[in-house]
Amino acid sequence: MHYNRKLLLQADERLRQNGANTLNKQQTTSRLELINITKQYPGCLANDSITLSLQPGEIHALLGENGAGKSTLVKTIYGVVAPDKGDILWDGKEVTIKSPSTARDLGIGMVFQHFSLFETLTVSQNIELCLSQKQLDAIDNLATKICQLSEEYGLNVDPHKYVHALSIGERQRVEIMRCLVQSVKLLILDEPTSVLTPQEVSGLFEVLRTLSKEGCSILFISHKLHEVTEICHQATILRGGKVVDTCVPSEETPASIAKMMVGDLAEQETQYTKKEGTHTLFSANNLSLSSKQPFGTSLKKVQFELKAGEILGIAGVAGNGQDELMAIISGEDNRADKSSLTLEQMEIGHLHAGDRRKLGMAYVPEERLGRGAVPDMSLTENTLLTHSTGFIKNGLVQWQEAKEYASRLIKKYKVKCHGEFSEAKSLSGGNLQKFIMGREIGQNPKVLICAHPTWGVDVGAALAIHQALLDLRDQGAAILLISEDIDELFLLADRMSAICDGHLSPQVKTQDTNIDQIGQWMAGTFIDTQRELTQEAKS
Numbered sequence: 276m277h278y279n280r281k282l283l284l285q286a287d288e289r290l291r292q293n294g295a296n297t298l299n300k301q302q303t304t305s306r307l308e309l310i311n312i313t314k315q316y317p318g319c320l321a322n323d324s325i326t327l328s329l330q331p332g333e334i335h336a337l338l339g340e341n342g343a344g345k346s347t348l349v350k351t352i353y354g355v356v357a358p359d360k361g362d363i364l365w366d367g368k369e370v371t372i373k374s375p376s377t378a379r380d381l382g383i384g385m386v387f388q389h390f391s392l393f394e395t396l397t398v399s400q401n402i403e404l405c406l407s408q409k410q411l412d413a414i415d416n417l418a419t420k421i422c423q424l425s426e427e428y429g430l431n432v433d434p435h436k437y438v439h440a441l442s443i444g445e446r447q448r449v450e451i452m453r454c455l456v457q458s459v460k461l462l463i464l465d466e467p468t469s470v471l472t473p474q475e476v477s478g479l480f481e482v483l484r485t486l487s488k489e490g491c492s493i494l495f496i497s498h499k500l501h502e503v504t505e506i507c508h509q510a511t512i513l514r515g516g517k518v519v520d521t522c523v524p525s526e527e528t529p530a531s532i533a534k535m536m537v538g539d540l541a542e543q544e545t546q547y548t549k550k551e552g553t554h555t556l557f558s559a560n561n562l563s564l565s566s567k568q569p570f571g572t573s574l575k576k577v578q579f580e581l582k583a584g585e586i587l588g589i590a591g592v593a594g595n596g597q598d599e600l601m602a603i604i605s606g607e608d609n610r611a612d613k614s615s616l617t618l619e620q621m622e623i624g625h626l627h628a629g630d631r632r633k634l635g636m637a638y639v640p641e642e643r644l645g646r647g648a649v650p651d652m653s654l655t656e657n658t659l660l661t662h663s664t665g666f667i668k669n670g671l672v673q674w675q676e677a678k679e680y681a682s683r684l685i686k687k688y689k690v691k692c693h694g695e696f697s698e699a700k701s702l703s704g705g706n707l708q709k710f711i712m713g714r715e716i717g718q719n720p721k722v723l724i725c726a727h728p729t730w731g732v733d734v735g736a737a738l739a740i741h742q743a744l745l746d747l748r749d750q751g752a753a754i755l756l757i758s759e760d761i762d763e764l765f766l767l768a769d770r771m772s773a774i775c776d777g778h779l780s781p782q783v784k785t786q787d788t789n790i791d792q793i794g795q796w797m798a799g800t801f802i803d804t805q806r807e808l809t810q811e812a813k814s
């Protein structure tokens with residue numbers, strides 16, 4: 276198992292008993308004060324005179340739709356972005372935060388939306404890299420310290436594992452650990468829960484509450500508003516780079532906060548009709564394959580069918596074989612037996628990703644920068660990369676068509692950017708996700724495989740992506756959603772299953788199951804039953 280389930284459930288219970296998110300405000304000096312912070316990018320005023328203060332021990336949410344300026348603001352606090360104007364006061368004194376190392380010296384830690392870990396180093400080596408000599412001297416043995424903190428906070432981080440072998444969820448826990456090791460006074464979290472399971476989120480909240488009680492301030496960016504109402508003492512809402520509202524989240528509802536952020540869109544109905552698929556379009560047949568990664572998860576006899584006109588959801592704790600399954604289905608890894616995957620009864624296990632795309636498959640990988648899009652390429656060029664047939668004629672690239680396609684996506688999904696020629700890396704995380712989802716859905720694939728379809732996407736845009744997925748399903752496509760967001764899976768999927776240690780559970784109609792059962796399957800309770808059935812069949 277990749278997390279200590281029992282510990283996290285206990286933490287969850289303690290959390291419930293702890294009750295309301297109230298802050299004991301006895302301090303007078305703010306931990307952090309931002310006064311009129313302004314940041315202009317070419318053609319975009321990302322932060323427009325933002326004023327905000329944060330007390331010791333306060334958990335403060337920074338909210339706003341995609342592109343509102345949240346990441347820019349927190350990067351300013353962490354010394355990654357230099358503001359054009361404005362003052363920063365730290366414990367009442369004016370400071371200039373020139374770099375992340377200045378920020379860390381002050382006691383500011385940050386967990387980014389896009390992680391900043393070196394893949395070829397171990398967890399412990401990565402953490403060591405961001406510690407000053409003074410901090411290192413104070414620690415006897417870093418690996419032991421990581422294990423202690425891991426146990427204490429229920430994070431389950433193994434100091435000896437290589438980062439390239441970790442799933443996104445595990446990498447995020449390493450980032451949090453990196454801050455914990457540094458004993459921070461302000462912890463900034465840019466969408467910390469988007470890839471965690473409910474149990475892991477409870478564990479994380481327990482960590483945050485403990486840190487808050489110890490006087491650590493927390494600045495928390497999230498699009499999951501029920502979490503904000505649950506844990507945050509204060510919230511600041513940004514729109515178009517400006518502060519448009521502030522509130523005490525416990526006195527609000529997710530709907531009322533969403534309204535402050537995006538207007539009436541957020542009040543749309545979020546119950547979707549479940550459908551039953553017709554004929555099998557895609558299947559995985561007894562698919563077993565060892566992982567290419569030294570610490571990866573091998574797939575064990577994975578069996579499922581994906582029908583035309585249905586969405587199949589696969590839930591699971593990060594690191595249980597999701598990456599391996601995605602790679603094998605997409606063709607990024609084509610070591611599988613020819614017959615272990617079929618598309619419209621054609622054997623495709625041996626085909627490369629490009630060939631599978633030509634047959635009508637599309638993918639949205641978990642990692643948007645690097646896998647889903649090339650950071651230094653424009654949106655138009657990124658469109659060209661996965662559009663395998665449309666934009667090449669007589670051996671020539673049809674740039675005008677590619678540009679128009681990119682432009683249509685920008686409009687349809689309200690992608691905030693400076694146009695079709697913006698580099699992928701200049702987009703905010705949620706905007707890039709909207710673009711990638713749109714690019715793949717827009718190809719009208721027969722089979723769409725996607726991981727975390729709305730990771731980092733704001734409420735309004737998530738509704739648009741949901742609708743686009745449902746429309747694609749209703750046109751007869753087969754969709755596989757692999758996600759750690761159980762709520763979203765229950766909302767969208769017509770059938771559900773779970774993956775644990777490379778085993779895939781049975782698939783059931785969503786109406787015939789519930790979060791408890793899927794939670795148990797995520798913990799692997801179905802594996803023994805499957806083994807017994809196989810034994811019975813053999814004897």
Ligand SMILES: Nc1ncnc2c1ncn2[C@@H]1O[C@H](COP(=O)(O)OP(=O)(O)OP(=O)(O)O)[C@@H](O)[C@H]1O
Pocket residue numbers: 316317319320321339340341342343344345346347348691692693700701702703704705706731733
């Ligand atoms: N390096 C850059 N160059 C040009 N524009 C940029 C750059 N970085 C950010 N922007 C623009 O600044 C605006 C604010 O982006 P920011 O990443 O702060 O938004 P955000 O609120 O964090 O969004 P999300 O919720 O999607 O992460 C966006 O319109 C974005 O395209």
